[in-house]
Structures are given as structure tokens and as C-alpha cells.
Amino acid sequence: MSKVRNMNLADEGIKKIKWVQKHMPVLEHIKKEFERTKPFEGITIGSCLHLEPKTINLGLTLQAGGAEVAMTGCNPLSTHDDATAGGAALGLNMYGWREETEEEYYETINDVLDHKPDIIIDDGADMILVLHQERKKLLSNVKGACEETTTGVHRLEAMHADNALKIPLIAVNDAYTKYLFDNRYGTGQSTFDAIMGTTNMLIAGKTVVVCGYGWCGRGVAIRANGLGANVIVTEVDAIRALEARMDGYRVMPTKEAVKHADLLITVTGNINVVSGDDFKNMKDGCMLANSGHFNVEINRKDLENQSVSIEEVRESVEEFTMKDGRKIYLLADGRLVNLAAERGQGHPAEIMDLSFAAQALSAKYIIENDLDVGVIKSPDELDYKIAGLKLKSMGIEIDNLSDRQNEYLNNWQEGT
Ligand SMILES: NC(=O)c1ccc[n+]([C@@H]2O[C@H](COP(=O)([O-])OP(=O)(O)OC[C@H]3O[C@@H](n4cnc5c(N)ncnc54)[C@H](O)[C@@H]3O)[C@@H](O)[C@H]2O)c1
Ligand SMILES: N[C@@H](CCSC[C@H]1O[C@@H](n2cnc3c(=O)[nH]cnc32)[C@H](O)[C@@H]1O)C(=O)O
Structure with missing residues (x-):
């Protein structure tokens, strides 16, 4: 059936x-x-x-x-x-x-x-x-x-x-x-595959804000960097923020980061990661996508309340015209862009x-x-x-531990 x-x-x-x-x-x-x-x-x-x-x-x-x-x-x-x-x-x-x-x-x-x-x-x-x-x-x-x-x-x-x-x-x-492969390399590639297919826009030279530096966030940041973007990471976890910094990205609070974003991608699994005044501080033309969980990471209601009109300008791209005339674009209704966008292949x-x-x-x-x-x-x-x-x-072989190596690794008596 x-x-x-x-x-x-x-x-x-x-x-x-x-x-x-x-x-x-x-x-x-x-x-x-x-x-x-x-x-x-x-x-x-x-x-x-x-x-x-x-x-x-x-x-x-x-x-x-x-x-x-x-x-x-x-x-x-x-x-x-x-x-x-x-x-x-x-x-x-x-x-x-x-x-x-x-x-x-x-x-x-x-x-x-x-x-x-x-x-x-x-x-x-x-x-x-x-x-x-x-x-x-x-x-x-x-x-x-x-x-x-x-x-x-x-x-x-x-x-x-x-x-x-x-x-x-x-x-x-x-x-x-x-998680080491799907969340990181899978989300990294499929998120950009979907965003680029949906918008037909260049990533090189853009400022891409990645909200969340977990396994998905790392994958998205690596690929953004590889495509020539200038990457900013936002986090709530001090250790992950430190990792992002040492991986070479700028780190700052979301309310600051939104001011720089040409493209912002949420991958936190959290709610209201981008909301309220964040939309007021965005540049004209800023694009928003979620590749984390459900359609709650970007608060669509807040975006709607601050806009005077909404138009679907391309498949899976909504243009929000703000009260001051700026345009903000939301991809795939704020649902997982890599799967929910019409061009999303997962x-x-x-x-x-x-x-x-x-x-x-x-x-x-x-x-x-x-x-x-x-x-x-x-x-x-x-x-x-x-x-x-x-x-x-993949035709890849790796080494095996010898008996002596095994013994050495499990021994506490052998020193310098
Ligand atoms: N799009 C996909 O195909 C795909 C694939 C795998 C996982 N996911 C989903 O993506 C989300 C992230 O997964 P993960 O494995 O990377 O999780 P994770 O727990 O490794 O990472 C999430 C990160 O977001 C951070 N975070 C939480 N709230 C935040 C906030 N308000 N601002 C900034 N950072 C914040 C956390 O500190 C954490 O480091 C989950 O919802 C997961 O289910 C989606
Ligand atoms: N159902 C929720 C939860 C997030 S889905 C995130 C999961 O999708 C899975 N996923 C990503 N790409 C594909 C795919 O192409 N086929 C099936 N599952 C996928 C991936 O394993 C990841 O853990 C939502 O839709 O918002």
C-alpha cells in the first residue's frame, strides 16, 4: 500500500x-x-x-x-x-x-x-x-x-x-x-550545492556568516572558505568559538556578525538564532539560509513583521522588502536548504x-x-x-599494528 x-x-x-x-x-x-x-x-x-x-x-x-x-x-x-x-x-x-x-x-x-x-x-x-x-x-x-x-x-x-x-x-x-562525515562533509557540500543552485550567485569575495561551529558548522565553514568567502563564525560555546578562531575564522556575536553578512547560514539546532533587531542591522541584499533543524533557527515571523512586502522572486527564494527599502532574501522558507530547496539534493x-x-x-x-x-x-x-x-x-589500505607495537602501546613500564 x-x-x-x-x-x-x-x-x-x-x-x-x-x-x-x-x-x-x-x-x-x-x-x-x-x-x-x-x-x-x-x-x-x-x-x-x-x-x-x-x-x-x-x-x-x-x-x-x-x-x-x-x-x-x-x-x-x-x-x-x-x-x-x-x-x-x-x-x-x-x-x-x-x-x-x-x-x-x-x-x-x-x-x-x-x-x-x-x-x-x-x-x-x-x-x-x-x-x-x-x-x-x-x-x-x-x-x-x-x-x-x-x-x-x-x-x-x-x-x-x-x-x-x-x-x-x-x-x-x-x-x-x-557525524564525522555526514554532518561535516555532507552538510558542507550539500548546503552550498543547494544555495548556489538556487541563487546562481557567486560565493567568492562574499562575507559568509556561519552560526554554530559544531560538526555541520565546521563543514559549512570549510567549504565557504574553499569557495573564496570571508568567513565569520558565531557560537555560544567558548571551546568551539576558540576552535573556530584557531581554524582561521573571525568570531563575534551574532548581533555584530549580521552587519557584515552577504550570506548567513544557521546550523545550530537551536531556536531564534537570528531574530528581532538582527534583521534591522542586515545589509541590503543579505541572504539567509538554514541548514540545521526545522524552520525555527531563523525567526520568520520577526522578519515578516519588519517587512512591507514578500515576493517569491525565484524558486525557493523569497524577497522581503523592509520598511526602509532594504531587501532581505530567505531561502527555502528557512527549512533545511540542502533538502527543502527545490534544487536541494541532500x-x-x-x-x-x-x-x-x-x-x-x-x-x-x-x-x-x-x-x-x-x-x-x-x-x-x-x-x-x-x-x-x-x-x-575506495581501494585504500592501511597499516596494522605489529605484535611489538601492540605490546608497547599497552605497557606502562617502558620509559626513556
Ligand atoms: N542539513 C543537514 O543535512 C543536517 C545534517 C546533519 C545535522 N543537521 C542538523 O544540524 C544541526 C547542527 O548539528 P551538529 O551535528 O553540527 O550539532 P552540534 O551540536 O555539533 O553543533 C551545534 C553548534 O551550535 C552551537 N549553538 C547553539 N546555539 C547557538 C546560537 N544561538 N548561536 C550560535 N551557535 C549556537 C552549539 O554551541 C554547537 O557548537 C542539528 O539540528 C542537526 O540535527 C542537519
Ligand atoms: N527532520 C528535521 C531534522 C534535520 S534533518 C538532518 C538529517 O538529514 C539527513 N540527510 C541529509 N541529506 C540527506 C539525503 O540526501 N537523504 C536522506 N537524508 C539526508 C542527515 O543525515 C541529517 O542528519 C528537519 O527536516 O528539519
Whole structure:
């Protein structure tokens, strides 16, 4: 059963799925392993992830392992209608379409939950919240869940601290093969891919303000620097601010930084990072994009209240004319620009290869282990398997410790 925009797009979707499969060697390896071992026979897996070709390939990997798979999107703007049609044609239960209303967004989450999943794979924790608040009867079916992103993990840890979490949760985001690559290099590249594709504008010579110097912020700053921008970082964490300074960027408070920005990108996972008077202090022509979480990092309401008119001047570009005549541009409604902009393609396939390998192996880990309620990091053994497979697929070999080196490293008696 599926609810998608248009099944006539299935052939186009399948073409795109086949393309990413060529660039996701680790997931393809795991798919073959699953075909042989069938770890998910009799198991239903429900996911709430950005619906595009790479995610469909994760669905097909779980299906190869014997699972019944039901998928919906984790953002009302990020679904690719050709990919969902392709997924449905290939036997996945697909629910969702691009530009869902909030009501439709939650309706499709419930459609997936109607399949009574044994395992949930979430991105941002919306499905897990609906499960706990509105579909409590299903809780006893759920053996465990996996969470894809930083803010989702924070939400679920807060839920556990309040004793409100009732299922075991693997924080897949916290796997090394996830955040060190997806959050950093994935967000770095896909954010600029989307901004440049959406605006057709030059980055070189511009002042780019990056709000937040976590794993995503580092990736965005590296790429901005590499494209020739002058980068300013804003932070609330003294250590991260110091790192940003020593990495070569200017660091200052947001209220100062906004005065210099030609392009400002939020990647904090926080709310109201840019709000109120910040818009009054921006230069004419300043562009704003969010690549962090939901559409709350840039306070759109404040921007609206200070403007006299709003016009969509290009696909995914809104022009706000301010009371003093300045123009400020907001990309993709302040939602994740790398996925929600019409030109947003998400992270490169080679990156999602790592993240989704971590998801597939974590789902298998839930089946094979009787986990306690709570939040755990995805086990190191899975990380090392994924990293090893990725290096192999890249034709890269590394050294092994000799017995003598091993002994030396574990010895406290040998000195100068
Ligand atoms: N666009 C994507 O595809 C993508 C990919 C991965 C993660 N994410 C999301 O991006 C966000 C950041 O993820 P991360 O892994 O970098 O998290 P992180 O925790 O490593 O970094 C967030 C940083 O933002 C800083 N911060 C918080 N509030 C701030 C404020 N008001 N002003 C300035 N800095 C502030 C924090 O101190 C921290 O250093 C999360 O919401 C995550 O879910 C998006
Ligand atoms: N659902 C929230 C949470 C942020 S999504 C951030 C996550 O998207 C994931 N992501 C980035 N690019 C892709 C992609 O192309 N396909 C699927 N997921 C992606 C990435 O792993 C990251 O942790 C929202 O929409 O605002």
C-alpha cells in the first residue's frame, strides 16, 4: 500500500535510485549480506527520513533482509515525488509527497505507524513522539528505534531524562561514520550545492556568516572558505568559538556578525538564532539560509513583521522588502536548504552510504540484542566494519599494528 503524488514518475525515480546505488558501495555490500542472511524475516520497519533516492536505497536494503518496509518523510518540503513512486513500484510502502501540509505530514507518519513497526528509523524524532503521545498501544510492538540526526538525539535524551522514553534507542547520529562525515562533509557540500543552485550567485569575495561551529558548522565553514568567502563564525560555546578562531575564522556575536553578512547560514539546532533587531542591522541584499533543524533557527515571523512586502522572486527564494527599502532574501522558507530547496539534493550518495550503512546495521543490532530502554551510541564494532568496507571500496589500505607495537602501546613500564 502506498500514498504518493504520481505513480507515472516511477521509471524516472527508479533511474535515480539505480544511479545512487552505483555510489553507495557499503550499503550494496550490506544488502548482499542481508539477502543471504535475512535478519529481518517477519519484521516490519517503519521510517521517517527525507524521501529521496538514497533513502529509498536504504528501504530496499532492509527489504532485501526480509523486512516489510513502510516509509514517510521527515520534512514537509524534502520529498522527491519520482523517488517515492519508484520505491512504491519496487515493493516498498511509501507515504508522502512534496509540499505536504502540517496535517498531511502527521497523517503520513500515522500511515507508517499503522503498519505496526517492530523497528523505527527516525530523523528528528517526530515519529517517535507521535508513537509515545498518540499511538501508545503500539509501543509494546517496538523492539527499538534508530535516530538519524543531532537534534533528534537531543530530543530523545531529554525525553529519557524525563522518564518519558519507553523504547531502546540507538543514536545513529553519534556513530563516528555518521557525524564525522555526514554532518561535516555532507552538510558542507550539500548546503552550498543547494544555495548556489538556487541563487546562481557567486560565493567568492562574499562575507559568509556561519552560526554554530559544531560538526555541520565546521563543514559549512570549510567549504565557504574553499569557495573564496570571508568567513565569520558565531557560537555560544567558548571551546568551539576558540576552535573556530584557531581554524582561521573571525568570531563575534551574532548581533555584530549580521552587519557584515552577504550570506548567513544557521546550523545550530537551536531556536531564534537570528531574530528581532538582527534583521534591522542586515545589509541590503543579505541572504539567509538554514541548514540545521526545522524552520525555527531563523525567526520568520520577526522578519515578516519588519517587512512591507514578500515576493517569491525565484524558486525557493523569497524577497522581503523592509520598511526602509532594504531587501532581505530567505531561502527555502528557512527549512533545511540542502533538502527543502527545490534544487536541494541532500548529501552526496557516497556520504549517505555511510549514514545509511550505520542505520541498516543498527536496525540489525536491535533485532539481535535485547536492549534496555534508553539511548545508546551505535556500537563501535559497527563503525569499524563500515569504515573498513568504505576504505576497501575506495581501494585504500592501511597499516596494522605489529605484535611489538601492540605490546608497547599497552605497557606502562617502558620509559626513556
Ligand atoms: N542539513 C543537514 O543535512 C543536517 C545534517 C546533519 C545535522 N543537521 C542538523 O544540524 C544541526 C547542527 O548539528 P551538529 O551535528 O553540527 O550539532 P552540534 O551540536 O555539533 O553543533 C551545534 C553548534 O551550535 C552551537 N549553538 C547553539 N546555539 C547557538 C546560537 N544561538 N548561536 C550560535 N551557535 C549556537 C552549539 O554551541 C554547537 O557548537 C542539528 O539540528 C542537526 O540535527 C542537519
Ligand atoms: N527532520 C528535521 C531534522 C534535520 S534533518 C538532518 C538529517 O538529514 C539527513 N540527510 C541529509 N541529506 C540527506 C539525503 O540526501 N537523504 C536522506 N537524508 C539526508 C542527515 O543525515 C541529517 O542528519 C528537519 O527536516 O528539519
